Amino acid sequence: MTINISKSYDEMRASGDKVRKVYGPYTDWLASTSHAHLAQKTREAELLFRRVGITFNVYGEDAGAERLIPFDVVPRILAAQEWQHLSAGAIQRVRALNAFLNDLYHGQEIIRAGIVPASILTNEMYRPEMQGVDVPGGIYAHIAGIDIVRTGENQFYVLEDNLRTPSGVSYMLEDRKMMMRLFPELFRRYSVAPVEHYPQVLLNNLRAVAQPGVQDPTVVLMTPGAYNSAYFEHAFLAQQMGIELVEGQDLFVRDDAVYMRTTEGPKRVDVIYRRIDDDFIDPLAFRADSMLGVPGLVSVYRNGGVTLANAIGTGVADDKATYTYVPEMVKFYLGEEPILSNVPTWKLSIPDDRRYVLDHLAELVVKEVQGSGGYGMLVGPTSSKQQVEDFRQRILANPNNYIAQPTLALSTCPTLVEQGVAPRHVDLRPFVLSGKTVSLVPGALCRVAMTEGSLVVNSSQGGGTKDTWVLNEVASC
DSSP states (O other): OOOOOOOOOOOBGGGGGGGGGGGGHHEEEHHOOOOOHHHHHHHHHHHHHHHHHEEEEEETTSTEEEEEOEEEEEEEOOOOOHHHHHHHHHHHHHHHHHHHHOOOOTTTTHHHHTTSSSGOOOOOOOGGGTOOOOOOOOOOEEEEEEEEEETTTEEEEEEEEEOOOOHHHHHHHHHHHHHHHOOOOHHHHEEEOOOOTTTHHHHHHHHSSOOOOOOOOOOOEOHHHHHHSTHHHHHHHHHHTTTTEEGGGGEEEETTTTOOOOOOOOOEEEEEEEOOOOGGOTEEEEEEEESSSOOHHHHHHHHHSSSSOOOOTHHHHTTTTTTGGHHHIIIIOOOOOOSSSOOOOOESSSSSHHHHHHHHHEEEEEETTTTTTTTTEEEESSSOOOHHHHHHHHHHHHGGGEEEEEEOOOOOOEEETEEEEEEEEEEEOOOOEEEESOOOOOOOEEEOOTTTTOOOOOOTOOOOOEEEEEEEOOOOO
């Protein structure tokens, strides 16, 4: 399924330049607002974001350089019924993925049933150290970011599942605060569902997965440190939840428990929201050269002395090769039909798929199965002949390392550019939280490709963000 990117679905305007109902009041307001005013508001936002310290390291630029993620002052607007569909689909998917992880590290029934191949146990993200380990509530992915793209009216597809250390929720929250500060009059005209309660929902869920018997659990957020590209988000979330932000050196293991160093002496820690990859979390269990982790942490975890969110070993479920089996997981574990479909995907480990992809490289998107952030991928229609041929050699050298997908016509949203307001391609990452219940707040990280024609929305590749408005109802101006 290859779709012409020139026929992208415009979320604001239908055929004949007719404005869609959900954008009607905003379009009326926009018609009476000058480009100069919007540009001034953009500069104000940049100044405020810079004061707060919202920066992101963009790899490939000057060493150590950090910049602001571009913020677009034109919101993405979703109708209540559209959000209900997306929300139900994302929740269903995360329930299935948690069931899969629990099964994979216990009975492996889905492998016995022949739905997922046993070769998944050779995936480098599979952690044999977790085999047979019971985690509270059977929850492995406490925080999941599900990347969703739109190609038409009521046509939404899941592009990726992010289950290891999904990032970006701080931009969802800060973008909303910024929009309310810059354009308070719009929030008097539109009934926009709130998102500011996300930190409290997250904290409640983290407290809910403490080990049985713990009455008043101590929760901390563990960061690799200030040099991590998402450090702002780590500090922001810890502050918003009212919990301690710690590094590995702030924690230690004693008597099969984890403690935090404080000015009043050691304090036991019950739940660690960790933003550190598996490899670096414990030098005694994984990479011995890691200076970021806590020696002995994995042993305490396996013995039930502390809860880690997300669980060690979740990466096997957000591998892009595993992604292809998620619709079958929904049917196998939940007995339901998937609400949200996958993007059609070719697995290059399969000879027929590989032959097709190699014959159509210039038309497809090819991704590394364990890649992220827009790195290690080929966007065929926007690549040179030499880039396509170079990628062909990489595939031939290691076909198991890649999947391919059609070049989807990602939907476009109105975006402020130098010339005015113009359509730019977008995606959406809602954050699904699992604790006593599985839920998500009515909002998401919306990433936008700021360059005309570009389909790469990743912040690490120069993409921007915009506020996502989920409407309770359509208001009138």
